[in-house]
Amino acid sequence: GAGVSQSPSNKVTEKGKDVELRCDPISGHTALYWYRQRLGQGLEFLIYFQGNSAPDKSGLPSDRFSAERTGESVSTLTIQRTQQEDSAVYLCASSDYLTGELFFGEGSRLTVL
């Protein structure tokens, strides 16, 4: 596709439910990133994929968070047993390995009631 595509754009869920966020990167981009941005805050790194391997999972806040990627395409970020502090915009970005320039999707806004 022309850009990074994320779905859903908005998700409202109840505390304790599981949610799955999807990211479709720019075609040909080998690297894929997930960031979290709480209201009024900066970007918090969650996880990075090179191809379908995740060399850096250091940013995942807890074991309730997991992510996977199929080949060099779609990635899903799963949050189990959601908590109110998980409320944020989850941003996905992709890049080609050469330049490291990240291009972001429009984000998935998660609200946990």
Next chain:
Amino acid sequence: QKEVEQNSGPLSVPEGAIASLNCTYSDRVSQSFFWYRQYSGKSPELIMSIYSNGDKEDGRFTAQLNKASQYVSLLIRDSQPSDSATYLCAVAPGGYNKLIFGAGTRLAVHP
């Protein structure tokens, strides 16, 4: 010490002036540096990348990198109200493509 530091602002400049945004980073072996712009409620968009010491110009934007002093800056010439946004500095420590973002500087350009 935060890995990437920016003054949160707001930085207020009059229309037509030069806006100067600064960023310092802690990892001496960082190789790649980026400036992103983020409008309220939107996702970040890439403005410029810079990889070597010196200046890099693109239209009204100039990025400046000084690896010895561990700082990178962004100059915006002839500032316009449409430049009002949060500007994010991002650094790839150790040449690794994981970008660490600063908290951003809010720029307000007033007519």
